[in-house]
Every structure is written in C-alpha cells, then in structure tokens.
Amino acid sequence: MRAVATIFRRELAGYFATPLAYVFIVIFLVMAGMLTFFVGNFFGRGQADLEPFFAFHPWLYLVLIPALSMRLWAEERRSGTIELFLTLPIRTTEAVAGKFLAAWCFAGIALSLTFPFWITVNILGRPDNGVIAASYLASWLMAGAMLAVGACVSAVTKNQVIAFVVTAALVFLFTAAGAPAVLGALSGWAPQWLLDASVQMSFAGHFSAITRGVVDLRDVFYFVSVMVAFLFANAILIDLEKAE
Amino acid sequence: MLEIRHLVKHFGALVAVDDVSFAVARGEVLGFLGPSGAGKSTTMKMITGFVPPSSGTSVICGYDILRAPLAAKRCIGYLLEGAPAYPDMTPAAFLEFVAHIRGFRGREAKRRIGRIVETIHIADVMHQPIEILSKGYRRRVGVAQALLHDPPVVILDEPTDGLDPNQKYEMRRIIDEMRPNKAIVISTHLLEEVEAVCSRAIIIAHGRILADATPAELARRSRRHNAVRLAAAGISEARLRAELIRLPMVAAVEAAPDGEGVSVFPRDGQDIVADLADLARAHRWPVTLLRVEQGRLDEVFREITTAAAAPAAAAA
Known part of the structure; x- marks a missing residue:
C-alpha cells in the first residue's frame, strides 16, 4: 500500500512538473464551458440544472482522456525508465494502481474545477443538488473507466500517438455502443443478445442513467468493473511485455 | 551472494543467452565482457528480474528472483545501461522517491540520501531537472539510486561509458571503496576497466561463456605475454x-x-x-x-570472441 501511495504522489507531481497539467485543465474548462453555453443553450432553455453541462462529458472525454492516459506507460517505455521502475521492489499491481489512481485523481481535480457552474446555477435558480452531485460522481466514474482503458493501451506501446489514437477509438466504441444510430445499424440482422450487450456496454448509457439522479448500484458497479478488468489486463500486459 | 543458474533466453528463433551459470562472492568484482549483442545486457536484465528467463534462474542472497522477486530485488542495486531516470524530476525528488519505494521514511531517508550524495558528489545539481544534467552527472544520479539502500549485490551496466577520464577515475574509486562488503558485477566493453577494477572476468559471446578467469590469467593467454x-x-x-x-x-x-x-x-x-x-x-x-610485455587483454578478447564466431558463421 505504501508503494502505491509513493507511486501515486510521484505520478501526480509529474503531471504538474510540465505544462501538460495546466494546458489540460484550461482546455477542459474552456471546452466544457463552450459546449454548455453555446451548444447546450444553458441560458436559453430557462432551467436551473446542469444537464447541458454533463450531457457533453462523454464526448469531451473522448478526446481529453486519451491525452491524459497515453503517457502513463508509453513514456516509461520510450525513455527506458520502465526497467528502472520495475526492478524496484514493487509488485506490478502496485505500479499499475499507483499510476492509474494518479491519473484518475488528476481527472477529478480538473472536474472539480468546474464548480463555478454549480455555484452559478444555484444563484440563478433552485436546482436539484442531489442530481448534480450524482452527475459529478457519474462523470468521474466514467473518466476512471476511460482512463483504465487508456492505461491498458499505453502499456503495450512506446509511441504515445498510437496510444492516443487506439484509446480514442476504443473509448468511442464503448461510448457509442448504446447510441440509437448504432442500435439502428445493428437491428434487423444482428441477434437480440448483441443489441442487449451493446446497450449494456455503453459508457454513455450508464452515465446518463446516473445523471438522471438515480445512483443505481448496477451502474456504479459497471464502471468499477470496467476499471478493474482493464487494470488487471494492464498488469498482465506489463508482466508479459516488460521488455517488448 | 549472487548465483546464476543455467540462464537461457530465446527471442523467437534467436538464442540470446545460452546456458549461462556463474557465482559471485562478497568482495569480488566481476567484469562481464563481450562484444555488442553478446547477451550481456539481457543476462543482467534477467538477473534483476526485468526480463523473465526462458529457463534457469538467478538467486540473490538466497532469494530466487522468480519465486521471491520482491525480497531478491531488495538485495540488488542496479545501474541501468545509459542510466535512464525521470527527466522532469530533480535528483533530490528522484532519490526521495526511490528511498520511499525502498521503505525508508523521514529522517532515515534523509540520512541515506545525504550520505550517498556526499559519496557520489552530486550535491551541486540536486535541484536541477535531470534532463538538463550532463552525461556524467546523470550517470552519478543512477549510481546514487543504485547504492542508496546499501545493497549486498551491485549490478552496474556500463558504469563508465561516455564519461571523461576524471569521471572514470572517480567511478572506479567508488567501486573500489565499496568492494569489500559487496558482490559486484560490471558489464563493460572497456578492457582497461577490467584491468583497473575487476578481480575476475567473464567473456561472453553469442550468449555463451567462453572464459572465466582473473584478468592476469587472461592476459597470460596472450601471444604477447612475456614477449x-x-x-x-x-x-x-x-x-x-x-x-x-x-x-x-x-x-x-x-x-x-x-x-x-x-x-x-x-x-x-x-x-x-x-x-x-x-x-x-x-x-x-x-x-x-x-x-x-605483459600480454594484452584486448588481443585475448579478440582471439576468444572471434574464434567463437568462426564456427557459427561456417554453420550458417
């Protein structure tokens, strides 16, 4: 556990040692704001809630989360520090957990900096703050699931661009899985179980279920199990592919 | 303290390391020699648990690297080839990270870092990012990282490669000072280094051990010995x-x-x-x-390694 905490601290500090963290946070806040106000018509719809803010998170994360996860392992492979790191007396699972938690915590920091939206909507009206809290939780869980996918992809390449593109593609599949367009394309020829599975696998589906204000344990369990599964795969891939 | 048992490593059809066995005792400095691509680095990566061997194992202070990797890794100090380190960290932050990972906290961590910084002479660069340090300083930071926990087994992959003559001298002095209490393995292709610091030398080519003797014994095999x-x-x-x-x-x-x-x-x-x-x-x-004349190690080295290459080339 101590090793996880040490790795976590080093990785988190690593984000802030370069301009990456600040660039990421600024872009995240600007994009979130623009989508909310211009595309989501935050003021025009005349409702005191953050629905237009959260609705775009899956699509915003599609671009930003792979940017966060791509360097996790690829950078260590490229610079050769992975050998230094993995010949220290730590378990591979500790290394995977420490890195992931740092990235997830960083995503949480970026997300929490959107608090002015929450304040604004409370000044303008009387929103259901329970729904907003649940939406924040959903958004953070979804970010975690996407980061786990990205960490796993990053573990098998030393090229950050490849890590970014592959992660974005995988995350897109997971996000779009339950969308009407996908279901429409599948229905008619694909078996019913595939349609059901597609709906069940959707990040966006589970995300919007929680943002409606009902924190169903099944939705939470879904995101947590995606994280555990991909991090487990991440650890196995690191053990198998240590020296490529 | 360090025992290598029948290490073998295949990469596809290529046999990178072919049944390598040796043991290193406390007080010994073993020079691990070989031409590029001979399997030196792969052997070191297997000893330190980074690359899983195809068969065989290494035992460090009684701990099998495959069965008890954490205990074995605690006994090893490892300087990687090229001494990679996190470029955006300072040596101070980097050494603190390694100290924490190795289980030293607070005052104990500070004491150990302070002592190693003094031995390795890196005090004046402690707060500069590692990426802007010169090759020599970077190498020293790598050595500091490897020796921080005072490990009984020290493995140095090309410790003086790319250093200037003064830095080389300094590195050899450090190796010489720690020699009595440790088992040390140095991989190198510099023969002068073997003569300067090693008590024993192993020559490896095409993944096989071709010679295992003291540097003086090896030199005696030279045609030039007593010429x-x-x-x-x-x-x-x-x-x-x-x-x-x-x-x-x-x-x-x-x-x-x-x-x-x-x-x-x-x-x-x-x-x-x-x-x-x-x-x-x-x-x-x-x-x-x-x-x-004393006999020249480089001649012996060439004779041994090229003689091994000839039958392999004929077979191909």
Missing part, C-alpha cells in the same frame, strides 16, 4: 632477426609495430629476457630498448 621488445642502435632488423631466431626458446621474431627494433615471442610463454640480454652482451649490441 620481449628489443632494439639496438646501428644493428639492422634483419640482423637481429637472424640471430634471435636461432635461440631454442624463441618461437618467432617480428618487426615491431612502431618500426623500432623487433618483438621476440617465446615458446610456451616462458621467460626469455635473461637469454636475450646474454645474447646482446655476447654480440656487444648497443641495446637501446629491452622490455618485457
């Missing part, structure tokens, strides 16, 4: 050759590479300098140069 350089003013090279070759203990006489006098090679490496001196005195040669 004598002889030059005399006004006596032609042809004349010297003609007289010298008659001696029963002389195997061959060759023109010296720098053109001054001749090199006289003895039969079976025997000591011939006294006989040559007698001969010169008998002929009243005005001798200007008479020197016994």
Whole structure:
C-alpha cells in the first residue's frame, strides 16, 4: 500500500512538473464551458440544472482522456525508465494502481474545477443538488473507466500517438455502443443478445442513467468493473511485455 | 551472494543467452565482457528480474528472483545501461522517491540520501531537472539510486561509458571503496576497466561463456605475454632477426609495430629476457630498448570472441 501511495504522489507531481497539467485543465474548462453555453443553450432553455453541462462529458472525454492516459506507460517505455521502475521492489499491481489512481485523481481535480457552474446555477435558480452531485460522481466514474482503458493501451506501446489514437477509438466504441444510430445499424440482422450487450456496454448509457439522479448500484458497479478488468489486463500486459 | 543458474533466453528463433551459470562472492568484482549483442545486457536484465528467463534462474542472497522477486530485488542495486531516470524530476525528488519505494521514511531517508550524495558528489545539481544534467552527472544520479539502500549485490551496466577520464577515475574509486562488503558485477566493453577494477572476468559471446578467469590469467593467454621488445642502435632488423631466431626458446621474431627494433615471442610463454640480454652482451649490441610485455587483454578478447564466431558463421 505504501508503494502505491509513493507511486501515486510521484505520478501526480509529474503531471504538474510540465505544462501538460495546466494546458489540460484550461482546455477542459474552456471546452466544457463552450459546449454548455453555446451548444447546450444553458441560458436559453430557462432551467436551473446542469444537464447541458454533463450531457457533453462523454464526448469531451473522448478526446481529453486519451491525452491524459497515453503517457502513463508509453513514456516509461520510450525513455527506458520502465526497467528502472520495475526492478524496484514493487509488485506490478502496485505500479499499475499507483499510476492509474494518479491519473484518475488528476481527472477529478480538473472536474472539480468546474464548480463555478454549480455555484452559478444555484444563484440563478433552485436546482436539484442531489442530481448534480450524482452527475459529478457519474462523470468521474466514467473518466476512471476511460482512463483504465487508456492505461491498458499505453502499456503495450512506446509511441504515445498510437496510444492516443487506439484509446480514442476504443473509448468511442464503448461510448457509442448504446447510441440509437448504432442500435439502428445493428437491428434487423444482428441477434437480440448483441443489441442487449451493446446497450449494456455503453459508457454513455450508464452515465446518463446516473445523471438522471438515480445512483443505481448496477451502474456504479459497471464502471468499477470496467476499471478493474482493464487494470488487471494492464498488469498482465506489463508482466508479459516488460521488455517488448 | 549472487548465483546464476543455467540462464537461457530465446527471442523467437534467436538464442540470446545460452546456458549461462556463474557465482559471485562478497568482495569480488566481476567484469562481464563481450562484444555488442553478446547477451550481456539481457543476462543482467534477467538477473534483476526485468526480463523473465526462458529457463534457469538467478538467486540473490538466497532469494530466487522468480519465486521471491520482491525480497531478491531488495538485495540488488542496479545501474541501468545509459542510466535512464525521470527527466522532469530533480535528483533530490528522484532519490526521495526511490528511498520511499525502498521503505525508508523521514529522517532515515534523509540520512541515506545525504550520505550517498556526499559519496557520489552530486550535491551541486540536486535541484536541477535531470534532463538538463550532463552525461556524467546523470550517470552519478543512477549510481546514487543504485547504492542508496546499501545493497549486498551491485549490478552496474556500463558504469563508465561516455564519461571523461576524471569521471572514470572517480567511478572506479567508488567501486573500489565499496568492494569489500559487496558482490559486484560490471558489464563493460572497456578492457582497461577490467584491468583497473575487476578481480575476475567473464567473456561472453553469442550468449555463451567462453572464459572465466582473473584478468592476469587472461592476459597470460596472450601471444604477447612475456614477449620481449628489443632494439639496438646501428644493428639492422634483419640482423637481429637472424640471430634471435636461432635461440631454442624463441618461437618467432617480428618487426615491431612502431618500426623500432623487433618483438621476440617465446615458446610456451616462458621467460626469455635473461637469454636475450646474454645474447646482446655476447654480440656487444648497443641495446637501446629491452622490455618485457605483459600480454594484452584486448588481443585475448579478440582471439576468444572471434574464434567463437568462426564456427557459427561456417554453420550458417
């Protein structure tokens, strides 16, 4: 556990040692704001809630989360520090957990900096703050699931661009899985179980279920199990592919 | 303290390391020599648990790297080839990270970092990012990281590669100082280094151990061991050759590479300098140069490693 905490601290500090963290946070806040106000018509719809803010998170994360996860392992492979790191007396699972938690915590920091939206909507009206809290939780869980996918992809390449593109593609599949367009394309020829599975696998589906204000344990369990599964795969891939 | 048992590593059809076994005791400095691509680095990566061996294992202080990797890794200090480190960290932050990972906290971590910083002389760069440090400093930070926990087994992959002569001297001094309490393995392709710091040398090529001896023993295998350089003013090279070759203990006489006098090679490496001196005195040669050669490690190295390459090339 101590090793996880040490790795976590080093990785988190690593984000802030370069301009990456600040660039990421600024872009995240600007994009979130623009989508909310211009595309989501935050003021025009005349409702005191953050629905237009959260609705775009899956699509915003599609671009930003792979940017966060791509360097996790690829950078260590490229610079050769992975050998230094993995010949220290730590378990591979500790290394995977420490890195992931740092990235997830960083995503949480970026997300929490959107608090002015929450304040604004409370000044303008009387929103259901329970729904907003649940939406924040959903958004953070979804970010975690996407980061786990990205960490796993990053573990098998030393090229950050490849890590970014592959992660974005995988995350897109997971996000779009339950969308009407996908279901429409599948229905008619694909078996019913595939349609059901597609709906069940959707990040966006589970995300919007929680943002409606009902924190169903099944939705939470879904995101947590995606994280555990991909991090487990991440650890196995690191053990198998240590020296490529 | 360090025992390598029948390590084998295949990469696809290529056999990178082929049944390598050896042991290193406390107080020994083992030079691990070989041409590029001989399997040196792969062997070190297997010893330190980074690369899983195809078969065989290594045992560090009684801990099998495959069965008890954490305990084994705690006993090893490892300087990687090129000494990679996190470029955006400072040596201070980096060493603190390694100290924490190795289980040292608070005052104990500070004490250990302070001591190693003093031994390795990196105090003046402690707060600069590692990426802007010179090669020499970067290497030293790598050594500091490897020795922080005072490990009984130290593995250094090319510790002086790319260092200037002063830095090399300094690195050898550090190795020499820690030698009594540790088992040390140094991989290198610099033969002068082996002569300077190693108590034993292993030569490896094509993944196999070809020689395992002290540097002096290896040098004795050289054709040049006990050869004598002889030059005399006004006596032609042809004349010297003609007289010298008659001696029963002389195997061959060759023109010296720098053109001054001749090199006289003895039969079976025997000591011939006294006989040559007698001969010169008998002929009243005005001798200007008479020197016994020690045998050159680089020649032995080339003989051993190229002899191993020949049958392999023939088979292919």
